[in-house]
Amino acid sequence: MQRKDILIADDDPMVCDSLKELLTLEGYSVDAVLNGQTALGRLKDHQYKVLLSDIQMPGMTGLELLKELKGREPNMLVVFITGHGHIDGAVEAIKMGAYDYITKPIDDVRLKLTMQRALEQHKLMVSYQSLKQRLKPWDLQNTILFRDRKMEQLMELIHTIADTQATVLITGESGTGKSLVARYIHENSSRRHRPFVQISCGSLSETLLESELFGHVRGAFTGAVRDKKGKFEEAQGSTIFLDDINCASPNLQVKLLRVLQEKVIERVGGNTPIKVDARIITATNTSLAEEVSKQNFREDLYYRINVVTLEIPPLRERLGDIEPLCEHFISQFNMLHNRQIKGLSKSALQLLLRYRWPGNVRELENILEQAVILCPGDYIIPDLMPPALGETPLPLTPVNSDLGLDEALALAEKHILLEVLERYKWNRQLSARALGISRTTLFNKMRRFELLSYRPRQGGVHTIHEPEEFHSYQ
Numbered sequence: 001m002q003r004k005d006i007l008i009a010d011d012d013p014m015v016c017d018s019l020k021e022l023l024t025l026e027g028y029s030v031d032a033v034l035n036g037q038t039a040l041g042r043l044k045d046h047q048y049k050v051l052l053s054d055i056q057m058p059g060m061t062g063l064e065l066l067k068e069l070k071g072r073e074p075n076m077l078v079v080f081i082t083g084h085g086h087i088d089g090a091v092e093a094i095k096m097g098a099y100d101y102i103t104k105p106i107d108d109v110r111l112k113l114t115m116q117r118a119l120e121q122h123k124l125m126v127s128y129q130s131l132k133q134r135l136k137p138w139d140l141q142n143t144i145l146f147r148d149r150k151m152e153q154l155m156e157l158i159h160t161i162a163d164t165q166a167t168v169l170i171t172g173e174s175g176t177g178k179s180l181v182a183r184y185i186h187e188n189s190s191r192r193h194r195p196f197v198q199i200s201c202g203s204l205s206e207t208l209l210e211s212e213l214f215g216h217v218r219g220a221f222t223g224a225v226r227d228k229k230g231k232f233e234e235a236q237g238s239t240i241f242l243d244d245i246n247c248a249s250p251n252l253q254v255k256l257l258r259v260l261q262e263k264v265i266e267r268v269g270g271n272t273p274i275k276v277d278a279r280i281i282t283a284t285n286t287s288l289a290e291e292v293s294k295q296n297f298r299e300d301l302y303y304r305i306n307v308v309t310l311e312i313p314p315l316r317e318r319l320g321d322i323e324p325l326c327e328h329f330i331s332q333f334n335m336l337h338n339r340q341i342k343g344l345s346k347s348a349l350q351l352l353l354r355y356r357w358p359g360n361v362r363e364l365e366n367i368l369e370q371a372v373i374l375c376p377g378d379y380i381i382p383d384l385m386p387p388a389l390g391e392t393p394l395p396l397t398p399v400n401s402d403l404g405l406d407e408a409l410a411l412a413e414k415h416i417l418l419e420v421l422e423r424y425k426w427n428r429q430l431s432a433r434a435l436g437i438s439r440t441t442l443f444n445k446m447r448r449f450e451l452l453s454y455r456p457r458q459g460g461v462h463t464i465h466e467p468e469e470f471h472s473y474q
């Protein structure tokens, strides 16, 4: 992975050249490309701090490029170049998360200043993130919080297989906790005394990835000046986590199959087989079975890596986890930002319980961090949350699913029970009264929906607060 400062994308070769020259003279390392697609291609084996891009480009527009980048390179800052008549587009871009824009004709001094500021901002962001990571005590970095029955069952399975040699495939949408689970398995296995090795199969070009995984011998390719150990050798006696396994090229898939079958690798350019003893954990956020049926993924490899499958459900299907996660994140961000937020208001919690969570736990973590920083009072209220939360509430009965009426009604009933129980801090008497049913009926329903083992936490951060005294806030 080559690291550089700035990537320029502009369909006008003259503009590209002159910007590149100007910024190179300023001492930055700069690349320039003529369209959005090539810019994205670059990111396979390059990492940039700032993208300087034209908004109007044929093919992929600057805004489309920005959207793609937000998923792939959240740390990369984007500065747009826009024509004088198109300021509206630039303002729209800032709303979507661009860092800044400059107008044509480009003023050199303004450009240099903007780039200098963007690079400083990038530096700040990166050091903040590493500080955040370092401040997280190790046991917190490796704690999986849950209360929902679905996660409870998954955790039982995780504990059963953790200390075995079984190859594990972890599936789940982005942000559901796949990387966390992979590390947790390692930490709960007898291999935990050796370092956990991880690599994403989607982050590097094919040749670089192979050399990272298997190492190379001196002279294997230009730039290979000495022998180098790969990740598989680093993971001897330990665990290797191959993230985004769905991105593995056909060639790499063949090599991985060999590792799984024969437990040997060869360094790139070498022909001495090296025995490896690494437990393999893989993860994917797309359906590998589907990739197999489309012939994008080898069936034999699929069966080899899929000895144990851990399917992490999306957050919207385990709403019971929201409350413990909120408590955890709020107290963590209180520590990090020196705040004393006590919890969430009832309506804020309700908002979280009705949201679809496309970005799953990571999205919840980000929303809570922002809310903790911005919160003026003791409790987080809905105003501190992004408006998108209120816009697409989770339907009580899942659309686009093949649930029968009985199942759908049961699900709706469970949601209502959960909402009322949460509201009354799991006090069954108050909840039964609010629902207009007897305590015995409530008990029976809770048993049916496996809600009996739910335990609201005592002390520390309370996610729910009796609403009366701060209704006036909302």
Ligand SMILES: Nc1ncnc2c1ncn2[C@@H]1O[C@H](COP(=O)(O)OP(=O)(O)OP(=O)(O)O)[C@@H](O)[C@H]1O
Pocket (backbone or CB within 6 Å): 141, 143, 144, 145, 146, 172, 173, 174, 175, 176, 177, 178, 179, 180, 181, 285, 325, 361, 362, 365
């Ligand atoms: N159950 C959980 N308890 C505590 N923290 C969690 C939990 N699940 C996820 N997290 C946190 O949420 C964030 C996202 O999790 P993680 O990176 O493991 O997701 P992922 O599925 O690997 O995402 P991606 O598909 O983008 O790689 C991390 O900060 C992680 O620590």
Ligand SMILES: [Mg+2]
Pocket (backbone or CB within 6 Å): 178, 179, 180, 243
């Ligand atoms: Mg991950």
